[in-house]
Amino acid sequence: MTRAPLTGESVLDAALTLFAERGYHGTALSEIAGALDVRTPSLYNHMRSKHDLLRTLVERTVTGVLADFRTAVDGRTDPIDRLHHATLVYARRHATHRREAIVVNRDTGSLDEPHRSAMQDLRRAHEHGLREIITDGVRTGRFAVDSPALASFAIREMCVSIARWFRDDGPVGPDQVAREYTEFALTIVGVGRV
Amino acid sequence: MTRAPLTGESVLDAALTLFAERGYHGTALSEIAGALDVRTPSLYNHMRSKHDLLRTLVERTVTGVLADFRTAVDGRTDPIDRLHHATLVYARRHATHRREAIVVNRDTGSLDEPHRSAMQDLRRAHEHGLREIITDGVRTGRFAVDSPALASFAIREMCVSIARWFRDDGPVGPDQVAREYTEFALTIVGVGRV
DNA sequence: CCAGCTAGCTAACGCTCATTCGTCTGGCGA
DNA sequence: TCGCCAGACGAATGAGCGTTAGCTAGCTGG
Numbered sequence: 196m197t198r199a200p201l202t203g204e205s206v207l208d209a210a211l212t213l214f215a216e217r218g219y220h221g222t223a224l225s226e227i228a229g230a231l232d233v234r235t236p237s238l239y240n241h242m243r244s245k246h247d248l249l250r251t252l253v254e255r256t257v258t259g260v261l262a263d264f265r266t267a268v269d270g271r272t273d274p275i276d277r278l279h280h281a282t283l284v285y286a287r288r289h290a291t292h293r294r295e296a297i298v299v300n301r302d303t304g305s306l307d308e309p310h311r312s313a314m315q316d317l318r319r320a321h322e323h324g325l326r327e328i329i330t331d332g333v334r335t336g337r338f339a340v341d342s343p344a345l346a347s348f349a350i351r352e353m354c355v356s357i358a359r360w361f362r363d364d365g366p367v368g369p370d371q372v373a374r375e376y377t378e379f380a381l382t383i384v385g386v387g388r389v
Numbered sequence: 390m391t392r393a394p395l396t397g398e399s400v401l402d403a404a405l406t407l408f409a410e411r412g413y414h415g416t417a418l419s420e421i422a423g424a425l426d427v428r429t430p431s432l433y434n435h436m437r438s439k440h441d442l443l444r445t446l447v448e449r450t451v452t453g454v455l456a457d458f459r460t461a462v463d464g465r466t467d468p469i470d471r472l473h474h475a476t477l478v479y480a481r482r483h484a485t486h487r488r489e490a491i492v493v494n495r496d497t498g499s500l501d502e503p504h505r506s507a508m509q510d511l512r513r514a515h516e517h518g519l520r521e522i523i524t525d526g527v528r529t530g531r532f533a534v535d536s537p538a539l540a541s542f543a544i545r546e547m548c549v550s551i552a553r554w555f556r557d558d559g560p561v562g563p564d565q566v567a568r569e570y571t572e573f574a575l576t577i578v579g580v581g582r583v
Numbered sequence: 584c585c586a587g588c589t590a591g592c593t594a595a596c597g598c599t600c601a602t603t604c605g606t607c608t609g610g611c612g613a
Numbered sequence: 614t615c616g617c618c619a620g621a622c623g624a625a626t627g628a629g630c631g632t633t634a635g636c637t638a639g640c641t642g643g
Contacts, residue, residue, distance in 0.1 A: 201620085201621085217498070217499075218412060218414060218495075218498075218499070219415075220412060220414035220415045221414045221499060223599080223600065223601085224600080224601065224602090225599090225600080225601095233621075233622095234621070234622060234623080235600095235601085235602090236602080236603080236604095236621080236622065236623085236624095237620075237621050237622070239601095239602075239603085240619080240620055240621075241620095244601080244602080245600095245601065245602095246601095301412070301495055304410075304411070304412075305411075305412070305415060341569060342561070342569065345561070345566065345569055345570075346573075348550060348551075348554050349547045349550070349570065349573050351550075352546060352547060352549070352550025352553065353543045353546060353547045353550075355546070355550070356542060356543070356545075356546030356547075356549070356550070357542075359546065360542050367536070367539070372539065375535060375536065375539055376539075376543065379540075379543050379577050382576045382577060382579075383573050383576060383577070385576075395590080395591085417629080417630065417631090418630080418631065418632090419629090419630085419631095427591075427592095428591075428592060428593080429631085429632090430591085430592075430593085430594095430632080430633080430634095431590070431591050431592070433631095433632075433633085434589085434590055434591075435590090438631080438632080439630095439631065439632095440631095
């Protein structure tokens with residue numbers, strides 16, 4: 196029984212699992228090493244620092260979310276269509292990338308500057324993108340909602356929460372959850388069931 | 390310029406603020422002491438341990454949530470009425486007790502046993518209470534929703550998220566936010582605007 | 584005016600953590 | 614077969630943590 200080879204990716208993956216479970220500050224490098232059946236100093240052959248692990252994980256996830264969003268809404272003009280696809284990919288991602296979502300939401304604030312601000316700017320870009328879809332829809336009369344900001348927050352955080360309860364071996368799959376949550380989102384902005 | 394007297398409550402309050410900002414593991418007792426303009430060991434005249442601070446904060450909040458829920462639904466039988474009031478107090482609490490909500494959601498898992506399990510049981514009691522209202526409403530035909538569990542999660546986490554963006558000096562107050570989110574919740578379960 | 588208690592302080596302890604250094608080994612190319 | 618090199622390791626370092634002990638200033642009640 197030989198162990199899997201130690202690589203930069205395997206270290207990142209173990210860190211991702213443990214950060215999601217116990218938080219960045221609650222996880223010791225010795226625990227990451229233990230999960231890989233290796234002594235702690237060996238990790239340094241495949242990473243720069245503990246902080247760099249977190250930085251890499253957050254950066255990958257946040258840029259991925261933004262890329263997902265852009266490909267989902269690019270080329271679409273109808274606010275209903277744009278919100279539908281934006282929510283679909285966002286909700287789906289939180290079912291398929293649970294650990295990443297938990298770490299980004301809990302531990303982005305633990306990054307040192309200037310990384311923290313850079314990551315928060317990227318997150319805000321997605322936030323504003325979603326909100327603009329809603330304000331657009333309200334302006335053109337497709338949506339009926341009192342405060343676009345409130346609705347946008349509600350929809351976003353509803354999706355984020357999927358990461359907290361979704362189980363791979365549960366009764367519903369990522370696609371079904373994404374569809375149902377997208378329905379919730381559309382009802383929130385006043386669009387009837389599709 | 391004399392400083393405020395050090396009490397058990399003032400220590401808890403400073404801990405609450407810092408735990409909410411940086412997380413339990415990300416906060417040092419020296420920082421709590423610094424916020425109170427006191428040296429670290431002085432804290433021990435007013436607390437048992439750092440862990441005990443977290444335990445007290447979580448316990449107070451979780452029992453408060455459950456008490457709120459019970460007084461909100463007790464005596465009401467109509468599922469719409471019950472869900473309306475349960476969501477109202479739950480949403481409102483997350484606007485008025487932001488720090489508590491953030492700490493409970495992020496750091497309950499950092500409690501040692503048996504406290505962690507005890508607190509999680511209390512949280513689950515609220516979760517099941519809310520879900521039962523929805524299953525009740527579905528059974529009696531007042532609600533139209535595919536999965537009560539999914540709807541219940543979506544509503545709960547939507548409310549929890551209020552704690553993450555609400556600002557006391559913002560344009561909307563706790564009552565208005567609670568009312569709008571309660572509307573969202575009712576539309577999610579298929580009840581038209583009231 | 585003094586005894587005694589409350590509650591702050593300095594100092595120190597033991598522990599854990601992230602990180603570094605130098606050594607050693609096992610596999611690969613020549 | 615021999616030399617080389619990547620990479621895992623033991624040992625050590627220094628910083629920071631939570632916590633304890635013992636001292637002391639200042640207020641309180643007699």
